[in-house]
Amino acid sequence: MTRPIARVLAVLEILQRGGTWTIAELARRLDVDERTVRRYIAHLLDLDIPVRSVRGRYGGYRLSPGYRMPPLMLTDEEALAVLLGLVAGRRAGLLSTSAAAAESAVAKVRRVLPEALGRRLDALLEIADFTAPASAARTAEAEVLLTVAEAARDRRPVDLGYLAGHGGASERVVHPYGIVTHSGRWYLTGFDSASEQVRTFRVDRISSVGLRAGTFAVPEGFDPAQRVLTSIAEAPHRYEVSVRIQATPEQIRAVFPPSIATLEELDPGPSWVRARIRAQRLEWLPPLLAALDRPFVIEGPDALRELVRALAGRLAEHAGA
Template sequence: MTRPAARVLALLEILQNGGTHTAPALAGRLGVDERTVRRYAEHLLDLEIPVESVRGRYGGYRLAPGFRMPPLMLTDEEALAVLLGLVAARRAGLMAMSDDATESAAAKVRRVLPKTLAARLDALFATAGFTTAAREAPTAEASVMLLLAEATRQRRPALIDYSDRSGRRSRRTLHPYGLVAHSGRWYVTGPDSASGQMRTFRLDRIGYAEILHGGFTVPDDFDPSGAVLSSLAGAPWRHEVVVAVQGTAEQIRLPRGLATVEPDADPEWVVVKLRAERLDWIPALLAGLDLPFTIRQPPELRAVVREWAQQIAAYVETR
């Protein structure tokens, strides 16, 4: 947890003990100056916690009479599920909020847990390791995500301001059929007024969203996840990669939505198509198929594969 977030929660804990606390006294206990104490009090007000400022010689800060944070009763498994969910979602890049907000939320859960359970959970997170690095995906605005979720559930159109990959901005009306998390990013999919077709939009590129009047109907057989994956597989990229592979479609084990597999004129082969901004990661992907393949396009991929193979061979010969 970040120190500012911890101190805001520490201020709340002090105020919950009752009485009026002067700014100098709070500053001393929190290890900050009086101006920072005022800012922390404002943070609590933003969270709709009724902090009162008392003027006069014996003035300071206190909580409104009768206010008390509600207790949070969680079993060991429930507490572990909440905190692990926060950590896992943040590492996967799926949190529609800043790291500060995520850590502050986790800290609030910890502070209302029984001391024994909190100590055990702290020990777990202090000693647990991860085999993969945390993703640093762009973060969608929480307000945008929540608004689009509401529009999706209520079957109401949404007005959005969207910036495409080139930075070009446009305003359009979307019928949000569903929200989908994929590969560390959030997407919304549905018919789009600008194109009149089914479209997929990244939430972190939506600068503004507003729910409009009206309604729509989602087809019974519509699959939001499938629509997003199909859209991503067909999106324009710098390189169109086409590789013929000797094998069957069942033998081609690639992440879902990364590529399409089609029959080839030769029944013993299939054609794998995918799009990429860079080619440097394609050789390892092809090697992982463990099947004979022929590169059809782009021609420059052949040189990239040869260089990759030579580098691997050189590593084998190195002590």
């Protein structure tokens, strides 16, 4: 029969708070009987954890003076994965534990990390934005991600080596305004010296990064997450789609999030909104337009009209079968 390891570790956690704990106190905290507590203590002793039995009226169990759990040995990538997993799980509502338990777990992992690594992770957790509750980003190169996070928090310019999607390499100076995770990727957004505009960069395409001297100011009211979503929605693609939809922006956003479509409210009237979408392929759009279940007018391209007609024909055929 396997031992309930989680409960055994819970006993260790209680004993590490210091003092002597009676069997009755431990049983009450763990919601088990006293015989089970003794089994947990025996298992800790099997693991060579120095638990002392204190006899007498105020007896019980305590850890030997000076005992501490060994330091947690994690690489930068491992520490980053653990902390981001806890943070993302908490924000996504994926953890069955309470918010306090998640915060406590983050604090405990943070406390046993080397000081220098802990400061860098603090910078990332402080500066990072999530575009959606369930974002679970891949860990980019830890050194790059931690460096740009520090720079964003401390308002330090960085020298950036970047490899664009088409394969072109470039060197530039960037003022990092924020770090955002969206749809499984990390993005850096900030002022770019090469284009003299605010740009968005995928962190996994950053080939090198170095801190520069000096500081900068972030424009008042700048929202890194919103900027990343807008940049993704406005990125050049094969098709420029324009559709007028008779619906509220909230109804449209339920199907077309900001990373997919930009919305333009038209003149007052029957609540028409123009949605502009950039896409490499069009086949995925007709089912979403159908899911809106609202009147719409396709302004372009013509290829989308044909795809919508084809979908409508298939639906009518299925309905009549």
